[in-house]
Structures are given as C-alpha cells and as structure tokens.
Amino acid sequence: MIKKAVIPAAGWGTRFLPITKSQPKEMIPIVDTPVIQYVVEEAVASGITDILMIIGKGKRAIEEHFDRSPQLEESLVKKKQFDLLEQIKKISNLANIHFVWQKEMNGLGDAIRYARDHVGNEPFAVLLGDTLISGKGDPITKQLIDVYERYKSSVVALEEVPMDNVHRYGVIKGKKLEKNVLIAEDFIEKPAPEEAPSNLAIASRYIFTPEIFNYLDKTQPGKNNEIQLTDAMRDMVKKYAMYGLQFKGTRYDIGNKLDFLKTNVIYGLKHEEIAVPLRKWLKEFAKEL
Template structure:
C-alpha cells in the first residue's frame, strides 16, 4: 500500500504547438523529434519510471495523439520484428506504458501551463509530479527522484531550480527566498519572467515540480497572468500563503530542448558521452573544424 507522500503520478503537458521547430512540427510532434536515437518525450518518461512513478497523464492537443501512441503496443510492428527475429523488438518493448497507467486528457485551447495542469484535476487525489519534457535533464540520480526525496524530507511542495545567467533571466520564473540550506531554498515569492533589474535572484524555476493536490483549487480560479495565460507560477505563489514551497537546486545537466540550438546541444552532449557514438561524433566535429 502506498503512503500519502508516495509520488506515483506524473503530469506531462505536451499540448504546445512546437512553433520554434516549424516546419518539422507541422507533421511531427515536437516531443517526438529525436534526441540522438529516441524521441525527446522518452527521456522524461524514463526519468519518471526510474523514480518509481507508475501513472502517466499526458495533457495533449487534439492533433498530437501520436505522442501517446508511441507508448502503446504496435501489434503489426511487433509481429513483423518477431518474424525477423530482430533485436529491435526489445527496444520498442522498453518504452511501453501499460494501458491502465496511460491517461490522455485533451486540452482544447492552449491557455497556459497552469490550465494544462488543471485539466488533469479528475485524476489528482494526492501529491503528484509535473515534468516539462522540453527540459531534458541528464543526472546520476534522476532529477524528479531528487525532488521526491526533498518532498518527503520537508513535506512541502518542491520546484526544481537552477542558476541562470542574468541576461537570460527574463525567460524564466524566478524565486525569492528567505533562507537556504545546502541545495534547498525556502521560497517566499516567485516572479514570472522578470527583467534582470527586478529579478530577486538568479535562481530560475526549471520544468520539474512535486505539488500537493491543493494546487488544483488555486488553478480553478482561472486567473490570467503573464502573456494572458493561466500560469502555474501564479498558483504556486498563492500556495506560499498557507503552505511551504521549497526550491531544490538539483544535480545534473539540463538542456533546453524547446529551441533548436538547445536540442542540438543535447544531441551533441549525449552523443559525446555514449560509447556507441562518441568516436564518430569526434571525427565529424574534427572534420567540420577544418572547413
């Protein structure tokens, strides 16, 4: 039996248009674009599985259901690979999510991250994780597992944070805090995309969260924030009035795969640390540097 602070559910908001990757995303969901030899979304799901998460909720748009199909059985493909005794059969079996644990909720309109989380309300009864697949994080201990440990230690909402350059601070939600202990920061305020003059710190919120179900009540007000959207940051700010919210500076390397250069950086970095591709990538870079 699970205790009340076991985190077994994760919400993946994947309804975005992926406009930075057009025209590719006209036909292929951004989350299915490959980072080396598997799609971006697979990295996030693998991270969650390694942290003991069992139930996966995808907040999707009507046009991107290929994302959830990726995690379902493909009987025709499996049969063909089995007949050929292909080694690839094992590869496509690794990423499956059981039918009972895969939930898809359609977000009809892109009304913001907060609205996407609110769309999962029917399936939220206890603390849960939120993971933004654009943030690909490579670490010894999965990032979301680090946050789950912090949640259990402090019995508090937890958001992942990372130091960022002040010139990029206006791209993130930023925390203000009243004390910190090692990698843990006790948050007193959060500001969505401040300019660098008004930023209370250089600690930015990254796409990993552990939240109490009380966040759903705050999101139900449907208050519009930055960009005319329902912002998750605004709802978490309201939680701070009655609940503790912890910022946890995670250990690991994060790649912003929500843009082309960030995705390319992830491709090269992961390849350079993979024995299968390392020597070939080095040779390619060496040859390019001669031109």
C-alpha cells in the first residue's frame, strides 16, 4: 500500500502577482481554506499518512499553516469557540508532514528529486499543490493507487482537453488496456496541436516507482530551461511500463485568475455556511448582466 506522497509547492506563482509577492499561491483560499489544504486532505483520504512538501523562498506560511498554533487555540478556548478549535487542531493532525527546500527554481522534475531520501525505495504519490480535483467516488489519488496495485507500475492521471489546449500540458501517447486505463508509449511536453498524439493531458496527479529518480538525474533542462518531469517520464517508459488513468472527476486549475474565481464560486455553492445566500445572490446578479 502506498503511504507516502510528495507535494511540490516551490513555484513563484507569477500569474497571481502581486498577491504572490508575499503569499504562496498554494495558500490562496478557496472560500475559507487554502488550496494546499484541500490537496493534503485528498492525499489523506486516499490512505496517505506521510507527506513531504517541496517548498521555496517565501513559502514559510505553508509550514506555519500545518503547524500547531497554541496561542490561537488558547484564544478559541477562552471564547468557547470549540467548533473552530476542532477545525484548527485537525489541520496539524492530518498526516505526518515534512518540508524540504528547493534551493533554485529549476522546474517540477528538479523539485521531485528532492524527495529521493525521504521516499527511499518505496512507490509514492505526487500531487501538485496548486490544483484541485473533485473526484466522483474515490479521490483521484486513491483511483491511481488502485491502478498501481493492479499493475505495480507508475500511473498518471489523465484528463481529456480540447485539442486547441494541448500546448499547455504534457500529453500521453498510449493504447487502451481496459476502461479508462491506457498503457503509455510516450509522453510529449506541451506539443503543438498538430504534433499531439492525443488530447489526454497529464492532470497533476501521479504514482511513481522509485526508478523515476534515476531518470530525473539524467534529464537535461528542457522547455523554459527547466528539468521537465515529462522528459524523465519519456525516458523511463522505454524500459518500465507506465500507465494512464482517465479519471472520474473534475480538475480545477487555480493557476490562472479566471479559473480561480470559477472554483471559488463552485466550492462556495457547496459550502454549508454560504451556499444558500450565494446562490440567491448569483441569480439576482445574473439578471443584471
């Protein structure tokens, strides 16, 4: 059973400047909860008990969020706000969470290399810290773990995207093995539409066997002069079987402003405290558009 996960959260978040000048993009809230907390909760709901976060300069707020806050807890006790106290204490007890610093911003592949000592010889999950996936049924990471348990090889989450958008993603070339599962033949990083082997994009969730580290070590800087995870996967699939799961659920990429706003509305409509008044306001506001 896979018990370890890696969450890369070291990027600058330049698309969200100026707020990310002092605030990690992973700490931007969806309603009242930071994005990265949702990601951690997905991992925990999938059976993960040990999480390593790869962070960088300006990300100290992430560490503080998952640590205890005795003064805040004492204040909530005095005010008899026990429901809030329980929520706050739960955050620091979600899992065994560790941190390591990425010294330079050299890409996702380089960030994952920092997990080698922590992971050891175990298979592990990777969840990108700025992307939410609302699954139908089991959490998406649990769906990937189930595929890993059947095939004992690396698995990536796949999402069907419009062909015009494939240039934004890593894309799989593969053959269908069973419903929603493909065996990979190749991976292409951000191809032009005419060069894309499919419109199935890698969707921010992975299960890797530890062999990935050997390929990351050999990977040269690629697009944007960074160590691209997809490039390492291209080499690895030549020797080791890798699979793709077209998952059941919806991906919310909060890496751009429009999708961030949409996601807040969608999650707000599910929030027990504000769902009813928000829905009412949206209907009234829509009449004025």
